[in-house]
Each structure stands twice: as structure tokens, then as C-alpha cells.
Amino acid sequence: MDAFFASVEQRDNPDLRGKPVAVGGSRERGVVAAASYEARQYGVRSAMSSLMAIRKCPHLIFVKPRFEVYKTVSAQIRTIFADYTDLIEPLSLDEAYLDVTERASADLTATQIAQEIKERIRQETQLTASAGVSYNKFLAKLASDYRKPDGLFVIKPHQGLAFVEQLNVGQFHGVGRVTAEKMNQLGIFTGLDLRQQTEAFLTRHFGKVGHHYYSIARAIDDRPVTANRVRKSVGSENTFSHDLTEESELLTGLEPLTDDVWAYCERTGVYGRTVTLKVKYADFQQITRSRTLPTTVASRNILQQITADLLTGLLPLPKPVRLLGVSISNLDTVTTTSANGQLALDL
Helix, strand or coil, X not given: CCCHHHHHHHHHCHHXXXXXXXXXXXXXXXXXXXXXXXXXXXXXXXXXXXXXXXXXXXXXXXXXXCHHHHHHHHHHHHHHHHCCCCCEEEEECCEEEECCCCCCCCCCCHXXXXXXXXXXXXXXXXXXXCEEECCCHHHHHHHHHHCCCCCEEECCHHHHHHHHHCCEHHHCCCXXXXXXXXXXXXXXXXXXXXXXXXXXXXXXHHCCHHHHHHHHCCCCCCCCCCCCCCCCEEEEEEEEEEEECCHHHHHHHHHHHHHHHHHHHHHHCEEEEEXXXXXXXXXXXXXXXXXXXXXXXXXXXXXHHHHHHHHHCCCCCCCCEEEEEEEEEEEEECCEECCCCCEECCC
């Protein structure tokens, strides 16, 4: 979807149309969750601090997020997808991989399917989407970003290698800013530069993911589209209205985050073994601390105690804290959990 959260807000509020809009928290302490294309022209991007965003665009309009509305629209779009394939791998509320191999034919190509989906999304939600069509996930993702907004781009099998080699490595999905900078330091600036490196060289400098870089530089990606992709973690975080310095404040700030995470576990029956505390300081330095248990976390009280212990291990604070986050991973599905934390089996 194109600037999904911001586009929904502009659709539902005509006064926002054609104006720079940011979905997110307050100007002083918040973070931009999504930016309209009008805002992007000023350099406003998602994950940017609201303070930085307002510096780049003084007339930026902030809108509080309405996640329930976004989830509803996402479900509408998912229903459209399901008319074309059962192989749908969601990446987020606004993005998914679709494998249409079985549906595609001489009479209805993958490109035509993408066109139909785009048009149905426009008609049924009054929003625009961009589609990428190709023979693997890596290239389809690149293609989907190539002509946004409202774009449709196709990379055919004989075009894949040439398309990849002319891109900057920072444009590759999965290569973040830090990795791109490291590649640049090694003299790797384009896909062609990356392809000229040996697999041994890439694994030496980038570890196991070096094999992936070796493959995508050759336009190779054998990952299947996996329906009902297993969630790897669940978390909650909060940016506070003022920086916290006292232990009591921090512990109080952890409680609603723990409640959010545990509510998800109880609602879904999915529990985890690894608890992670995220701390972002006033200067935006971010650290995490984790603890893994031999079995899944058995109660909300245990989750709260682990996060408190992880926090206590960071005291005394080197500097004030602007954000706390709690997440749980190494997830597993269980039937129910009894009051004493033991697994209760259905017989």
C-alpha cells in the first residue's frame, strides 16, 4: 500500500488531502509511524522523531494513529488477495507476498492479476497500492518499490540480473543503513560490485547472511511464499512525555507494556521463552537486554519480574530514558495455562 496509514487518514478526512501529514505521536516526543507523499517531499520518513520531522516540514500536520481502522482496511485488502491465491505471506498490515503461480495462465498473466488487484483495491477502499511482479520474492519486493505511488513494475526472468547490478546496495530489501555503509567501506556500492565478491569474502565480513547477499547479487532467491507465517515475537513500547530518571518511574512505566504483551499471549494462546527489555535514552542511544527461560513464561507476574530484573541490571542510569519496550520471543502455542503456571492439557 502507498503511505498506508497516512493515506487512510487523508481518505477519511478531506481536509488532509494534498497536505503533508504524519501519523504518529506528539511533536515533542513522538515518532512518525507513516508520512504522506506530500510530507516525504520535505524528507519526512517513518521512524523519524517527530521533532526532526517538524524541523524538516514546519507545517506538517500530525494525526493520532487509528490502528483498529488500519486493521479493518488491511482485512479488506487481504480478502481481495484471497480471490486470487491461498499463498499469501503478510509482512505487515500494508504489505504481503502473493504466489499466483497456480492462477496465472496464458489468458491471465501474473501482471494482469496484479493490475486487477490494484484496481479492486482502488474501487473497494479508495486507496492506491503498488505492485511488483517477478519470479522470486527479492525481485518482486524491489519491483514493488520501483514506481511508487500507484505503481506496477515487472522484472522478467531475463531482466533480473541486469536490474540488480545497476542498483545501489542501499536499495536492496534487507540491507539497512549500517550494512550499506559497511559495504561501501569495502568498496561495494552497486549490485554489480556485490556480485564481484566471492561467497567466502561476504561470509567473512557479514557472517551467515553473506550467503544471502551472494545469492541476491545474482538475482537468486529460493525462499517460498509461506502462508500463515509464524510470528517471531510480540512487543509493546512507549515514548514518555518526559525523560525518566528514577527507578520507581521506570518500573511504573514497564507495567502497561507488560500488560499489553501478556494480554496478547492470553488472547492468542501463544507464549514465549525469551523476554527482552528495550531502552532508548534521551540522546536516542538504544540498548536491549534479554533473558531466556527453559520453558515458556508462565504468568504475567513472572514476565513483570523478569523485565524489572533486566531494568535493575542497568542501574544506576547513565542518562535519562525516553522510551521503554518489552517483548517476548521464542514463541510457542499452548492450549491453556493454569493458575500455578503449569500447562493444562485438553483430554
